[in-house]
Amino acid sequence: MTDFLIRSTFCLFVLLGAYHLFLEREKMHHFNRFYLLFSLIFSLTIPFITIEIIQEIPKSNIEIDSIEAGTFVVEEVTNYLPTLLWSLYGLVTFLFTVKFIKNIIKFISKIKSNATINYKNAKLILLKEKTLPHTFLNTIFINENDYQNRNIEEELYTHELTHVTQKHTLDILFIEILKTIFWFNPIFHFYKKAIQLNHEFLADEKVIKSYNNVPFYQNLLLSKATVNHTFYLASNLNYLITKKRLIMMTKTTKPSIALLKKLAVTPIIIALFFMLCLKTVAQEKITIEKPENNTYTKKKGAEKVSGPEKPHSLPKISKSPIAINKYEEEKTNELGKDSEATKITEITKQPEFPGGMAEFYKFVGKNFKFPKEAIDNNLEGKIFIKFMIEKDGNLTDFQILSDLGFGTREEIIRVLSLSPKWLPGEENNKPVRVQYSLPISLAAKS
Template sequence: MIDFLIKSTLSLVVLLAVYHLALEKEKMHHFNRLYLLFSILFSFSIPFITIEVIQEVSSPEASQNIITMEGSSTAVLEDSTNYWLIAVWSLYTLLTLVLLLRFILNIIKLTARTKSNPTIDYKNSKLVLVQEETLPYTFLNSIFINETDYHHRKIEAELYTHELIHVSQRHTLDILFIETLKVIFWFNPIFIFYKKAIQLNHEFLADEKVVKSHNNVPFYQNLLLSKANANPTYYLASNLNYSVTKKRLIMMTKTTSPSRTVLKKLVLIPLFTGLTFLVCTKIVAQETKTTKKQEPSKTSNIFDDYYNNTTFKIKDEKGKVTTQKKYKELTPIEKKAIPSFIPKKEPLPTPEELLAILKKGASESIEIDIYDPKNQKVKKSEGETHNVSELTENPSYPEGMEKFYSFVAQNYKIPTQANLKGKIYVTFIVEVDGSLSDIKLLRDIGYGTGEEAVRVLKLSPKWNPGKVNGEAVRTMYSLPITIQSKI
């Protein structure tokens, strides 16, 4: 929303500034009317346009989701409730409703005036005869005039012509459009200036028609000046004495060459194009391969290279070789059973000696016996609980721990307590079938945070159980949960 307001307002300010500097003083009022309306529509659409510019950058690949704790994970929960935002939206809604009510009441009042007063059909419009002293003004296809002045023929023909232009060119629709925007975006003053520019352009259009029809500029100018101090009418109506200033009087006698208008119109093409690229361009970084990018897999590459020419002979329970594999084909348990390539001596080899060993490579054939007692984990009696350090395979959430964190965050309800921050510690047992049992709260920070953690864990789907030598066992698991309230 903020991005929309910034981009649209920037576009509105630039286009209105161009209008005042280059277009307002030129006698091309129909084009200017379209320009002002199009500028608003263009500015509202420009935030939704994105032009991506790809820029290559060199960056090493970063390892993600690194967990250094064995047998435990941390889920961080943050309260997303923002009461300042709620207060701002509530204030906006209240003021918008007040302005909308005022807007609707003015429309109803003008419509009621049309129905409650005598009307006369007049050249595709309707003359509404009102009792109060007022200058002619227009709303939609109705021209409101004083009844006494009408019957005594005190209203000049130029005034009828002026108001008929407002009717025939539907100037009221422009005003209703900009007023609707002012109701929605009441906090943005730029629409006040757009309304002034649009209304003044309406008067330029009406004045131009009067001058062409009656061909008496001095008389019409004096007529406008004589009516300039009359009482203002409804802000939704087009009225004769709007902004009777030097601008209107000068515009009546001004001429603009066709070549000048064409040139100024052509200049607007690069203006809109440049504004689009300025506001809508988004630089997208595209990483290129670098030497550092391979660093996260450096350890695995060392073993791949070291055992590149080695054939591993896998023994069964009876100590017989049953299959042969390359290093990449070994299971995690089989890799753990590979004899260490570091010599058992004191002191340990220096980095230079270790590098020489790695460069030399492993022998062509190595036997692996995962059933050798020294490679076996001791399985406890049936039903007893194992710690993570006693397992050959740790328990895990089926879709990965990131999905488990998301599950906890989505289901955990943070108490409405200000400045609530701290850690909750819980333990549970991952059963042989993957279900969670014996959920215990070791420590909480009060306000029901621990009880809520226990409730959420009871909703958890089944896990993949921990294993010892490929057999599922009951496993004790711990989980810290960090609470961070934004209230």
């Protein structure tokens, strides 16, 4: 969820910034309307789109003795903070939803309780109270006395009819629904402001084209601006009678400039898509092979010795592990070449976690923290890890044989590094180093 909010908000800010920089001051309002709505949909959709680019890294072939799959599900410690936050979010969202529905009901009530007159492709709702013309869906609300006394200019009817025919209310309802869901994100407030101002540009443009009298229309709007009534969910006649709106009435934009401005935002959209959707995944193919004919090989000096296969020590599996005693490296000549003597033998006592493997599972389950990406993707699978249990019981030499990604490699190593000392393995009552191959199954739930 956090990843979705970060990505979508970043995208919303960038696209709104591009709108104010390149498009808002140009007279191409139909394109701007499409751009603002597209920006909202694109930004809320893009976090769900992921295109993976597989980048292969050198393959490694690991020959190990047979490994039996164990089951080890790490359970997360219950955290009540997310529950509290979601409860708070649900409560506030419910209150905003109630407000949204109440305002729609208020418009429906006005329509039902007042006189209605068909006017072209709209309906005029005659209200008793003093009000400026405003539009909701295909209804225009006006004052009854002004209508009967013909105090409403034709330009105002044309202005409101433009809101009806171009269905501007649907845009406002859409952004209000988003504001209700994402009430904690102020960016949607700025989008609504930009959308409503662009609606007024469109309505003003229609009036100018129909009557071709800019000074009269500007003075008409300024005379109505003294009545400071705004209506939630409606298109308002006097919405933002600002310098921007008055200047836009006299502005012209050359087709070539308009085309360049439109093209200017295209690379931004493409860059956002590649930045937020493409993901490079490093994939290492690991081949785990069993020695043929149920034998194992070891190298001692220059000769190879074969013998019966010895299984690795695993929790919950009562098989003898293999103890690997590695003696310290010593210099054998003046060139500094090292040699290592290796001895493989059956141990007489297996290493053991204090309290047994059940306690080991509890330890890992308590300390393992799923990386956020693993939780978001409901990660499930196995990690194969090899480590050395030293003579003093410490764990060293961690090797990941098979990985699930999303940071689980680093996390399992971190947890095992915190492990208490084990009871070391023994050979003839003497502590020895023992190597463990441990398959661990992980299951993350969002």
